[in-house]
Amino acid sequence: MRFSAPLLGGLVVVVIALSMANKGSADEPDTQAAGPQSSETDAETPMGRTGGSVAALGIRGDGVTLTFDDGPHPTHTPQVLDLLAERRTRAIFCLVGGQVRQHPELVQRIVADGHVLCNHTESHDPNLAARPPDEISQEIATTSEAISEAAPGAEARYFRQPARHVTPEVAPIAEEHGLAILDWTVDSQDWKKPGAAAITDVIAEALHPGAVILLHDGGGDRSQTVDALPDILDAIQNAGYRVAITPPLP
């Protein structure tokens, strides 16, 4: 199913209308795509987002946002940070509370390097929406607490639900915690480990104004993502987009 969404400058961006279903393992955390109201996966589909939701993010112009999920990871997060620093590029890091507690020094570095934090829950439960509201709230609260303890003064600004776009069960609870919802419009599918070139190609072909690009620095071996990152940044630049425009906060 496809939707067309008019964006600025008369551009029409066709995005694939998918809700993200979730059967993710720890190694494939965010990308089990399925059609709306469907539990069937369609992992071959390159990205998931409704057209209307692109506009709902409120991003304008030629900016695109890089997001890195499921860290901090002791190997790959420093590598990603090094590459982003070399290119003077900022990104949003969606942190898992359990990882934050294990690697507080990496949270400190993410913040020190000028990146923005996103709360990606304590345990990365792909079935978060099925849990009682108080448990959902606890998943969010403990992650925010872990971030504050790891890097005093730092706080997550955004919330991203594990393994899918935010659901109606979860969104109001995240907003109660003062977090802005952060979904994505371009799924790099880096979790499939298709090779660095393939990861870059998926992104390059899906770029659009206001793109929010899903990548992973944690949750498994992300060496392909690290290898791809310089080429991803080149592809974004060569296509005339600016990197690291973060979605506006409420």
Ligand SMILES: [Zn+2]
């Ligand atoms: Zn995730």
